[in-house]
Amino acid sequence: MGKNKDKGKGNKAGAAGKPSSVRELLRVGPGFNLGEVDPRLIVAGPDDKETARAEALALEAEVTGLQERLFAESKAGGKRRLLVVLQGMDTSGKGGAIKAIDRICEPVGLRMTSFGAPTKEELRHHYLWRIDKALPRAGSIGIFDRSHYEDVLIVRVHNLVPPDVWGARYDEINAWEKKLADGGLVFLKCMLHISREEQQQRLLDRLADPTKHWKYNPGDVDERQLWDQYQEAYQVALTNCSTDYAPWYVIPADRKWHRDWLLSRLVAETLREMDPQYPAMTFDVPTEIARVKAS
Amino acid sequence: MGKNKDKGKGNKAGAAGKPSSVRELLRVGPGFNLGEVDPRLIVAGPDDKETARAEALALEAEVTGLQERLFAESKAGGKRRLLVVLQGMDTSGKGGAIKAIDRICEPVGLRMTSFGAPTKEELRHHYLWRIDKALPRAGSIGIFDRSHYEDVLIVRVHNLVPPDVWGARYDEINAWEKKLADGGLVFLKCMLHISREEQQQRLLDRLADPTKHWKYNPGDVDERQLWDQYQEAYQVALTNCSTDYAPWYVIPADRKWHRDWLLSRLVAETLREMDPQYPAMTFDVPTEIARVKAS
Numbered sequence: 001m002g003k004n005k006d007k008g009k010g011n012k013a014g015a016a017g018k019p020s021s022v023r024e025l026l027r028v029g030p031g032f033n034l035g036e037v038d039p040r041l042i043v044a045g046p047d048d049k050e051t052a053r054a055e056a057l058a059l060e061a062e063v064t065g066l067q068e069r070l071f072a073e074s075k076a077g078g079k080r081r082l083l084v085v086l087q088g089m090d091t092s093g094k095g096g097a098i099k100a101i102d103r104i105c106e107p108v109g110l111r112m113t114s115f116g117a118p119t120k121e122e123l124r125h126h127y128l129w130r131i132d133k134a135l136p137r138a139g140s141i142g143i144f145d146r147s148h149y150e151d152v153l154i155v156r157v158h159n160l161v162p163p164d165v166w167g168a169r170y171d172e173i174n175a176w177e178k179k180l181a182d183g184g185l186v187f188l189k190c191m192l193h194i195s196r197e198e199q200q201q202r203l204l205d206r207l208a209d210p211t212k213h214w215k216y217n218p219g220d221v222d223e224r225q226l227w228d229q230y231q232e233a234y235q236v237a238l239t240n241c242s243t244d245y246a247p248w249y250v251i252p253a254d255r256k257w258h259r260d261w262l263l264s265r266l267v268a269e270t271l272r273e274m275d276p277q278y279p280a281m282t283f284d285v286p287t288e289i290a291r292v293k294a295s
Numbered sequence: 296m297g298k299n300k301d302k303g304k305g306n307k308a309g310a311a312g313k314p315s316s317v318r319e320l321l322r323v324g325p326g327f328n329l330g331e332v333d334p335r336l337i338v339a340g341p342d343d344k345e346t347a348r349a350e351a352l353a354l355e356a357e358v359t360g361l362q363e364r365l366f367a368e369s370k371a372g373g374k375r376r377l378l379v380v381l382q383g384m385d386t387s388g389k390g391g392a393i394k395a396i397d398r399i400c401e402p403v404g405l406r407m408t409s410f411g412a413p414t415k416e417e418l419r420h421h422y423l424w425r426i427d428k429a430l431p432r433a434g435s436i437g438i439f440d441r442s443h444y445e446d447v448l449i450v451r452v453h454n455l456v457p458p459d460v461w462g463a464r465y466d467e468i469n470a471w472e473k474k475l476a477d478g479g480l481v482f483l484k485c486m487l488h489i490s491r492e493e494q495q496q497r498l499l500d501r502l503a504d505p506t507k508h509w510k511y512n513p514g515d516v517d518e519r520q521l522w523d524q525y526q527e528a529y530q531v532a533l534t535n536c537s538t539d540y541a542p543w544y545v546i547p548a549d550r551k552w553h554r555d556w557l558l559s560r561l562v563a564e565t566l567r568e569m570d571p572q573y574p575a576m577t578f579d580v581p582t583e584i585a586r587v588k589a590s
Contacts, residue, residue: 072509095403107397107407108390108440114403145403203587207580211573214367218578221586278506283513285502291516292498 022265026249028242034235039195039254045265049257056264060104063268067141069276071109074139076279079184081136082270084143087153088192089230090220091202093253094145097192100260101143101267111136114145127151127169128176138184148173149189152237157229170240177246187246188270190263191234192253196227317560321544323537329530334490334549340560344552351559355399358563362436364571366404369434371574374479376431377565379438382448383487384525385515386497388548389440392487395555396438396562406431409440422446422464423471433479443468444484447532452524465535472541482541483565485558486529487548491522 025044046052070080084101086094098112113134122130128148136142152173156166177187194202203220206212223230242248249266253259320339341347365375379396381389393407408429417425423443431437447468451461472482489497498515501507518525537543544561548554 068506075509095401098403099401102397102402106390106394107402107405108393108409110402110407112402112406200587200590204584207584207587211363213576213580214370214573216578216583218583218586221583221590224587224590278509281508283511285508288511288513288516289499289502291513292495292502292519295495295516295519 021269022262023247023249023269026251026262026266028238028248028250032239032242032250034193034231034238034250037193037250037252039193039198039252041252042255042258043252043262045258045261049255052257052261056100056261057103059264059268063104063264063271064106066268066271066274066276067106067109069278070141070271070274071139072278073276074137078276078279079138080186080274080276081138081184082141082186082188082267082274083136084141084267085147085149085187085189086143086145086192087147087149087190087234088253089194089199089227090223091199091206092192092194093256093259094192096256097190097253097259097263098143098145100263104264104267105141109140110143111140112143112145115147115150128172135180135185148176149237149241153230153233156233156236157226170237173241174243174246177241177243181245186270186274188266189241189246189248190266191238191248191250192259193250194253196224198254199224199227316564317557318542318544318564321546321557321561323533323543323545327534327537327545329488329526329533329545332488332545332547334488334493334547336547337550337553338547338557340553340556344550347552347556351395351556352398354559354563358399358559358566359401361563361566361569361571362401362404364573365436365566365569366434367573368571369432373571373574374433375481375569375571376433376479377436377481377483377562377569378431379436379562380442380444380482380484381438381440381487382442382444382485382529383548384489384494384522385518386494386501387487387489388551388554389487391551392485392548392554392558393438393440395558399559399562400436404435405438406435407438407440410442410445423467430475430480443471444532444536448525448528451528451531452521465532468536469538469541472536472538476540481565481569483561484536484541484543485561486533486543486545487554488545489548491519493549494519494522 022044046055070078070082073080086097088094102110115130115134118127118130131144131148134142134144152166152169155161156163159166181187203216203224206216238248238250251259251262251266317339341350365373365377368375381392383389397405410425410429413422413425426439426443429437429439447461447464450456451458454461476482498511498519501511533543533545546554546557546561
């Protein structure tokens, strides 16, 4: 739990130093154990806040360029789009994470959706109904602040539906994600992993600041009592639903600047791999220049 | 059309210098004539790009603070929300304007919606159906890139529906906006006003840059031929639908940095006037601190 960079247990970085890919480093694979991931660990990149912030921001030009290509591609019929799914315990920093992504992206073509407790209308539908409605359009990037995974997290911990019902959802989610992935949706599913101690401190910070009181809910402490059950529910969701077509990444999130650095890298690496392309022209440039000049 | 700051015709700034309110300055009121608004004019604020950019950015802390209060207010049942409507001719800079707003806002609680040609499903519904679905939730800020005003702009210019149908829409839009305003939605309707010469230059710039070719459509020139009809349609929409509860603002937009400065000020002034408030606490702070510490 020290401040030093320490390649500890649960960390897939080679002994030789920085991994070439943060995705590779954070990806949930065979044998993954959430309990072995230290939320305070600096797993790659700068050890200090200022350098980490600067490095993350420096990705903006590349990321907005890739984002423009993705959008351009869709104008010619391309179906690809990116969905960043953010999950984590209360106070894990989903809002801050969204801000980090927003900093390096163009706002046009970026769409955030927050999923709270389902409304009455949503409860009348299948749990994936409201998720389907919020999926990003071709060419754009969506960010989900919580998601369909709540239907195997809070729902499981509180048995809001019977165990056989939530138990069937892992396969159902995998099948649904597979269909979307086949249709051009690229998933970047991220769990922001904080420690129990860090959550306590963040709740106390909220209570110490009157302008943050609105973020505090006495029910947060009740949920906090169920910490271990939530960690178990995450472990099962992460391992059951980390697939080739929609892998999970676990981001050590006790240090906000490190969380943001990792997330920015994950977004950049994913868009780089998508490698979107400008569509071929469908008009003759000299002809069009003449038309514009004459108009 | 010179580069100097020039308080010309159609500009409501007093001779004494800067107006106290950009909203007052740009608001469409009685006797408004779009043809008299010079799109190159610097109507208020800095005359140079660097200062204007810095001043706009400096609004971020205040705007995000107000935005947080607005969101907090909604957590306690408040219904207020802000909708920025952006309209303008092709190349008028709606994307850039969205970026300017995004720069001074928190991405959480900010939602952009672009309205293109209606889909088949949308055409089966009333023209306000897709708009209703995209309205911002209580506590948040929505930005519309085009809007229901297309139903009295492109629809009018091309007579996509008979004149008596589009002719009835001005009153209908006013009644619909009134109902929403009564329900807590604050409108900030902005027309980005560019000159015909500036549009020509921007289209030529797109054609000169292969990475911008995807933004170009030969149909843009056909629409450009209808410039005067569009200006007339804007004049009618602006004057018919600039009301006390949902006024229109016309932003001279030939200079991008001036457009962004004006828009940033409009957003800040509107949120300031809304003056959102943190809700009263519903819990006892010392009790909750003790609960968190014990958990």
